[in-house]
Amino acid sequence: MLKRKNTLYPTLAETIQKAGELPISEERKQVLQVLINYIQSKLDQGQDVNLNFICTHNSRRSQFSQIWAQTAADFHRIPANCYSGGVEVTAFNERAVNSLKRSGFRVSSKENSSNPIYSVFYSHESDPITAFSKVYDDPANDALHFAAVMTCDHADENCPFIPGTEQRIPVRYEDPKAFDDTELEAQKYDERSLQIAAEMWFVFSQLKK
Template sequence: MKRKTLDPKLEQTIKIANELPISSDRKAVLEVLIQYIQKKVDQGEEVNLNFICTHNSRRSQFSQIWAKTAADLYGIPANCYSGGVEVTAFNERAVNSLKRSGFRISCKENGSNPIYLLSYSENSEPILAFSKLYDDPINKASRFAAVMTCDHADENCPFIPGTEQRIPVRYEDPKAFDDTELESSKYDERSQQIASEMLYVFSQVKNKI
């Protein structure tokens, strides 16, 4: 891994995530994403990943943020976006989980759909995060991989304009544990799983630069 300056708490989170086991079945799922990224890198083309879930509130946000962090850590140029088929809000429980992981988070705009700025160190470029449609102008409108992070969006979006490849990488929804004593631990568990898998994905990509 190319060395980046990380906040100590986030560095510990990443260390734990890198030690999580990934099953062979799951690696097979991730291999499709790895091959897409590798092909774009080999051809000298932009890597544009749009992580899509119905409400763009939990799993797709986790995926975008961890993918962008992993890409930067491994020195792979990649544009990481997220979106949904309905606009809601970046769920506060997910935001709090990322804070516990060690991300620096500030709120740029309040309201029903807050806009957050996240960074992994004092000098890293912030990631802009809020709930949006997958074709929001802030996302790459064409030549991207649609990475489907939930079964509902995957099954109910038969066609996504602009996508070069549709790649299902589904995750269980931590929403099932909202307002229970397991809420925080389950959000952290899902975030760490996604961190582990995104770190694995970008660790497998060979950069010619």
């Protein structure tokens, strides 16, 4: 039984509709097919699906990926546990948090610190998706066996071994950090979030339960 229901906030539903209209190249679909095959294999074997989205600081791309993947999984009724982590702790970047809010997620902070713990909701009925910066093997990522989905080139190239990984799946994204404190900041964060939304929605729409 899934923990969350698939009723979406109206603004979020509009964002997802927009994401669904984005083209995904055949080259990119081949990258995503590796992730699709891993999830489908786990479903076919009746095993838990645990995805750990990893980038260096666990502050932007891996957070986007975890949240969009969990939302897509729940919407498509795929029993998946989506986590995220990094190789060092920083904070869930406020620019990324604000982008998710603009997308239609409801986001609250549990504590005011240098590394706040956020609760992210996609509907009134949903349990929160907990989001904060952490290393990939933090106790919050409660899975002994998982696919390490590498969302940035630095982490992918500098983490040759991740304990507990059943399969390492590179799904790299450009870092919106390059546009911090520029006029394009919000636009570029929203573009990256929307791209990840489109690709995670594609992944989970291809699966057979």
